[in-house]
Amino acid sequence: MSIRQGLLALLAQQPMYGAQLRVEFERRTGGTWPLNVGQVYTTLSRLDRDGLVEAAGGSDEEGRIAYRLTAAGREAVGRWWLTPVDRSDHPRDELAIKLALAVTVQDVDVPAVVQAQRTQSLRGLQDLTRLKQRATTEDDLAWLLVLEHLVFTAEAEVRWLDHVESRLLRRARTAPASCTPLDAPARQVTR
């Protein structure tokens, strides 16, 4: 998610100045995506330039300017909530690439690669689960939802690893191991 959309969403609630925006953003996402105040001010000035926010008045005694949404800004926020997140622009997944290479390069102990990753993913999941237990007690819903997103993402990775393992086993039973020839036609993944 871009900082831009996040700040617009926060300003839809009430006018805020930069430092406030930063604190609110981090509080609501449990510090998962820390921002520095410089990023916040740069983003605010771009939003101002694009006509999505405007100064809500003069600067206060500490020289801070609160920003509020313009009509165009409110419209942009409304659109953002209802636009599905596009995952296709995410960076390439190193793990997927690593395993794709592992199964095609000779003498790689693929089950060991899978298990090392699975153990690491489980450790991460354990950490997240401990944080979640604490969040449940404190009844902090926003943070809880962010954590659960991370939990489900980690779980998906482990499930994929399980799948890779069982597929490899099935393949090993039915056919001798072979490498994909270097001149095999490349496949394009379209998402």
Next chain:
Amino acid sequence: MTATLDQPTQRRPVTGAVLELRSVSRVHGQGPTAVHALREVSLVVRPGELVAVMGPSGSGKSTLLTLAGGLDPPTSGEVYVQGQALSRMSAADVARLRRRSLGYVFQDLNLIPTLTAVENVMLPLELDGVRTAAARRAALASMTQVDVEGLADRFPGQLSGGQQQRVAIARALVGDRRLVLADEPTGALDSDTGEAVLQVLRARVDTGAAGLLVTHEARHAAWADRVVFVRDGVIVDTTGVPAEPEQLLEGPTC
């Protein structure tokens, strides 16, 4: 089993462990068709510790649980529960230990359909000679922990899958269970209810019980202090560095 009886164990059980599996193997059948469900597995679970066992179907994880619960003897190796070697106990003593100290949550819930929910939960206590009134009190307390005390007088057939699961958990935790063994306890439950079950299990362990949880779901295994991975009857990896027990087994005779 005879191998174990013929060769007295040379080392004492790990001090303070609620459950210890020492070089436990389980072979089904004989000769070329023999199936090695577990091979020389060692595992220690201490009070306040929840250990999850993960592995694909047929990896031996459920066998591990049945051996830990004394439901099936190992072909070789030893199972200690609260420092007692199960192979050296009489069948009656193992049965008593199971009734008093062990709680099980099975994949299939094994609720008795002709008994009400509370009667199902009371059963392990009553079998152990606890009087009806005291057993009912303890059963209701256990049911309260999993929010099903209001369903006490219903029969299993009148409960939803999730409610039945909670009753089964209440039965597994009733009284003073020191070791809770759970085999896919969240099976067939939706995500949120499944998590509630784990919270209860976690809470019981946090008050000093030991727990062994078999699951194929990473999200559930993550509630454990330690996750061990079983493949082809062998522990291939673990997430945690538990205290010293595993190393202790390798160490000099104490």
